[in-house]
Amino acid sequence: MLDRRYVVEHADRVEQNCQRRGSRADVRQFVSLETQRKARQADIDQLNRQANEVSKSIGKAKDAAEREARKAEGRGLREKTAEAQADLDRITAAADAILRAIPNMSHPEAPIGVDDQANLEIRRGIHEPPKFAFKPLDHVDLGEKLGLVDFEGGAKVTGHGFYFLKNDAVLLELALQHYALDVLVREGFTPTITPDLARNEILQGTGYIPRGPETQIYSIADSDLSLVATAEITLGGLLSNEILDAGVLPVKLCGISHCYRTEAGAGGRAARGLYRVHQFTKVEMFAFTLPNQSEDMLNYFCDLECRIFDGLGIAYRVVDTATGDLGGPAYRKFDLEAWMPGRGEAGEYGEVTSTSNCTDYQARRLGIRYRTGEKGTAFVHTLNGTAIAISRALIAVLENYQQADGSVVVPDVLRKWVGKDRISAL
């Protein structure tokens, strides 16, 4: 959520930004409602002031008759206030609905474009895509041949988009978690395992809409809980409604959680296998920073994501995400796309991680502030980044490390946790 005053004072800029980000939020209407809201609030303040005066005078009334007269006066004022308040509530609700739909402002260097076609490649990893002397398989075939992933079992038990990891895939999943965590703990992140469910108000605070028409979120019936789509939600919510001492910033957390996504309307190609699933495990990075620290933190998160994939020996590229593809909360976002030999005709890059600077957009909704040196408080900046999303990392590992004999070599950095250097058919 943007600062309502900022929107009013920079309506043109906000409106242009909405266009670039493909949002149809009615900024003009918001400005108009906001003007009405202020006027109505001033009326109410005035009425309350009068009513307060009347109330105070009752204690000092000379006699019963005067007391009764003043009571009646007070009653009348409160009735008027109630009417004005109802009016104000209506206006505020309408204004807020628009405000919530207005996306964050965009970094001046973020490429302008309607969708991911406009994403700009800014960087590549240290490894080249592997060259195969044979036709590489995709991870679905590899997983089947090696007994690693059971999609049919998942479909039977839970439905399409679910799967069982089996045998060495389980060890790989744990190894990937351990590997990512190992890097992050050395970097001073506080490791956490977060709840997989969160209150809807926390989801909303982080910019996820639990029960909207285009939601990605599973809601729990008869409760105000939803399954989280990422630990970004729980980690961001962790400090909601707190006022921090500036000295504790930046706070760097990482969290392991399961991620649940309905993927409504996301069917079709490129969704084969593990690429787009309803549940996966993820190690997420999260930071709360001072405003002037967030740009560096975003680059740092991006560097860490690169380090993790360089360490895995997998080729990737990093793209600066176009305005139309940023979603609501992000001010700037870098996606890391790993080389997936089994994807498309002869291999393609596929998104494996993503890091965003949400500036104060989430913090404002979540009420996360810090004490400034001067009088008062200000909103912190929040950032999130994927350290490792297991399902997609598995795709990259299996497809890049496959061998002519159908086995898969275990990346060096994972061997101490997988306990072997090669995965072969049982």
Added chain:
RNA sequence: GGAGAGGUGGCUGAGUGGUCGAAAGCGCCGGUUUGCUAAAUCGGUGAUCGGGUAACCGGUCCGCAGGUUCGAAUCCUGUCCUCUCCGCCA
């Protein structure tokens, strides 16, 4: 899940219908004292919205949401959370 108790400012904690945005202590900031530190002492010290160049003025906020009342931190209802005891369970 059952029974009790409780949620007040950065912290501890008083406050059971008006004089309470709220005692006191701690912490923090500033002054005095002091060779320095400590101690002592005096003063200041919540958030948020609106108005004003500013001093300042006004509204709202005592977990959250409603209700009663001219008036609520205080009474009532709901809700969330915490603690204690019991039950259940990995």
